[in-house]
Amino acid sequence: MSRPLRIDAVLVQAVIAGALSFAHLHDLAEAAGQTGWKAWAYPVSVDLLLVAVWRRLRTERSRMAWFWFLVALVASLGANIATAGLLDLDHVPAWLRILVAGWPALAFLGGTLLAHSPTPVADRAPVPPAPAPDPEPIPDRDPITAPEPAPALPEVSAPAVPPALIDHARKVATEHRTRTGTDIDTATLRARLGIPEDLAGAIAAQLA
Numbered sequence: 001m002s003r004p005l006r007i008d009a010v011l012v013q014a015v016i017a018g019a020l021s022f023a024h025l026h027d028l029a030e031a032a033g034q035t036g037w038k039a040w041a042y043p044v045s046v047d048l049l050l051v052a053v054w055r056r057l058r059t060e061r062s063r064m065a066w067f068w069f070l071v072a073l074v075a076s077l078g079a080n081i082a083t084a085g086l087l088d089l090d091h092v093p094a095w096l097r098i099l100v101a102g103w104p105a106l107a108f109l110g111g112t113l114l115a116h117s118p119t120p121v122a123d124r125a126p127v128p129p130a131p132a133p134d135p136e137p138i139p140d141r142d143p144i145t146a147p148e149p150a151p152a153l154p155e156v157s158a159p160a161v162p163p164a165l166i167d168h169a170r171k172v173a174t175e176h177r178t179r180t181g182t183d184i185d186t187a188t189l190r191a192r193l194g195i196p197e198d199l200a201g202a203i204a205a206q207l208a
């Protein structure tokens with residue numbers, strides 16, 4: 001039995017708002033001398049920059065991401081305000097024509113920086129250490145009496161790990177293995193979870 005179609009009011013509101021903003025950007029670009037397909041490309045450029053910023057902010061709240069978010073927001077909001085009767089679209093000032101003409105280069109720069117900025121250090125794959133050189137052979141010497149073994153130290157019990165922390169660490173290790181192709185090491189696990197070294201070692205031993 002098919003489920004009845006339900007209309008989401010929030011989604012309808014988002015579609016209406018997006019269509020109006022899209023039309024305002026087109027009208028402003030057309031009034032600034034960008035005719036034909038170029039006038040329609042301007043709202044697409046602004047919306048794509050907003051999408052790129054949104055994807056960046058989901059993983060990293062950097063100053064660069066917030067800067068380009070403000071740039072795209074000002075471009076979209078400015079077009080909506082300018083076409084609300086505050087600006088004579090038949091006589092667009094020269095400074096606005098310059099801003100509209102320079103927008104493609106600015107949007108290209110912002111999209112490139114957002115898409116190709118370096119990955120945070122915490123997400124990089126660990127570099128394996130270089131193999132240690134083979135020890136040189138020791139010449140035969142007179143036998144030396146072995147010292148008496150030191151008394152055994154009392155065993156230190158491993159810290160108790162909550163099951164919820166184990167589950168979260170297993171998800172982090174799985175995501176690390178999927179992204180890098182290698183198992184997560186204790187140092188990276190400790191940095192990702194923000195826990196002491198002994199607790200990270202106990203978790204790594206249970207994940208092995």
